[in-house]
Amino acid sequence: MHENHRDLHRRLVRPQATGLTRRALLGAAGAALAAPALAQSDWPNRAIRLIVPFAPGGSSDVLARLIQPGLGAALGQSVIVENRSGAGSMLGTEAVARSPADGYTLLLADLPYAIVPALQARMPYDVERDLVPVVMVGAAPLxxxxxxxxxxxxxxxxxxxxxxxxxxxxxxxxxxxxxxxxxxxxxxxxxxxxxxxxxxxxxxxxxxxxxxxxxxxxxxxxxxxxxxxxxxxxxxxxxxxxxxxxxxxxxxxxxxxGIDLVAEHWWGLLAPRGTPEPVIARIAAAMPGVLGGTGMAERLDALAVIPRSDGPAPFGERIRQDIRRYGEIARSRGITAQ
Known part of the structure; x- marks a missing residue:
């Protein structure tokens, strides 16, 4: 039996509040403040891989290559964009999930990261367990x-x-x-x-x-x-x-x-679970400067992408909300992978 259409509409088409507590926000701020201490360590001392789980030329690939120079400059090492497409983004995502948690492999995820779990009965990784949010990069209205x-x-x-x-x-x-x-x-x-x-x-x-x-x-x-x-x-x-x-x-x-519907596509960086918190904090702290770099506003505006630099806590909450939202849509509408 399908639920009442009005109830379904209310729960699915209206974006939910983040529900972040003051303690969580303060914790995220504290992690960001701890980033300067990392400058005394040796991370990073080699190139960082940024995995795009789609073929070249798409919006994720374009955005990855837009932030690539600025992120490399901010971290003091080269950032290498690597396209690993296949299996509806699962191939590249699994590659990151199985990588060492040392800060040298990152994933540029987007909205499908939160949709795929609703469609697959079995997955080679757990989106809420095997990877952790680092920082949001941008969002675009649909x-x-x-x-x-x-x-x-x-x-x-x-x-x-x-x-x-x-x-x-x-x-x-x-x-x-x-x-x-x-x-x-x-x-x-x-x-x-x-x-x-x-x-x-x-x-x-x-x-x-x-x-x-x-x-x-x-x-x-x-x-x-x-x-x-x-x-x-x-x-x-x-x-x-x-x-x-x-x-x-x-x-x-x-x-x-008169149509009560708000939805947007988003992009952000994730890392293998276990990546040191100071590494995550340093990457997150660098993103506002990367997005505010010379010429970035014009390039992002041309794509109708709104720059975002939400840290691990708010970005993680966004992912969890969308996993719930699109999971309910898939179940209520009978959508499964083919």
């Missing part, structure tokens, strides 16, 4: 994009069309369980609509088919659809954020349109 032929100017008008013709309108995704799939499910829960899901092998082909007119909508970040958006091949119908984006102020938020 949007609904439509083809120009769609007779709707915004998300609210599209929802009205979809309610009138259940199952008629389509949305593409990067595959079953991908973030773009989950956003489509959230939209249906929030609006009481029924769309037809069309999964692809990656988000790129879905965006291309939307631009070609073979789909009605997709739910992705600006970074994933920037060329098609700027060329007018697709248009933004709404952004799942609390305020409009500076880079695209013409796209209204969902809440402006």
């Amino acid at each position: 949007l609904i994009f439509g083809h120009p032929s769609l007779p709707a100017r915004n998300a609210a008008e599209f929802a009205a069309l979809a309610r009138a013709r259940p199952g008629h309108y389509t949305y593409g995704s990067g595959g079953v369980g991908a973030a773009s799939h989950m956003m489509g499910e959230l939209f249906q829960i929030a609006t009481g609509t029924q769309l037809t899901h069309v999964p692809y092998r990656g988000g790129g082909p879905a965006i291309q088919d939307l631009a070609a007119g073979n789909l009605n909508t997709v739910f992705v970040t600006v970074a994933s659809a920037a060329p098609q958006l700027s060329s007018g091949q697709i248009r933004g119908l709404g952004v799942m954020a609390t305020e409009r984006m500076r880079s695209h102020p013409d796209i209204p938020t969902f809440r402006e349109q």
Whole structure:
């Protein structure tokens, strides 16, 4: 039996409070203050590997290479970006989870890190046990994009069309369980609509088919659809954020349109469990300077990525919230890996 739609909507489409205690925040601050003491140790004395669990060219790869020079300069050693794609990001993530906990191997994780556990009956690592949060890097609001032929100017008008013709309108995704799939499910829960899901092998082909007119909508970040958006091949119908984006102020938020839905994609660094706390603190303390480096604001703004440098405690709470949120979506909607 499925639970009441209103209860499901209330729990899944509204972001939860972090629930961080004052003690946890003070503890995180204390760890950051302890970072200077690490300067007397010999870490790092060789290159640091930053594993991206996706193929080159995607948003995670782009962001990793944006922070690579600044992070290396801040830590005094080279940072080497290594792409280890496969198994829906699990291959690269497992490689980091099984690496020595010495601070020389880091993972650039993103939202799918919190989604994958909901889809897999068995995993080669435990997302809450085998890796630990270090620092958040950035976040980007998710949007609904439509083809120009769609007779709707915004998300609210599209929802009205979809309610009138259940199952008629389509949305593409990067595959079953991908973030773009989950956003489509959230939209249906929030609006009481029924769309037809069309999964692809990656988000790129879905965006291309939307631009070609073979789909009605997709739910992705600006970074994933920037060329098609700027060329007018697709248009933004709404952004799942609390305020409009500076880079695209013409796209209204969902809440402006009467749809109570906020969701964002995030990226952050994780390390193998057991990595020394002073090492974690030093990396976390370096990130604000990395994100505030020369030219970084313009580069991040072009991708509609909001720089973040939340430390281990708040970043860890964000991961736990999303594991719960998307786990409930997968269970309630019957989504499993294929």
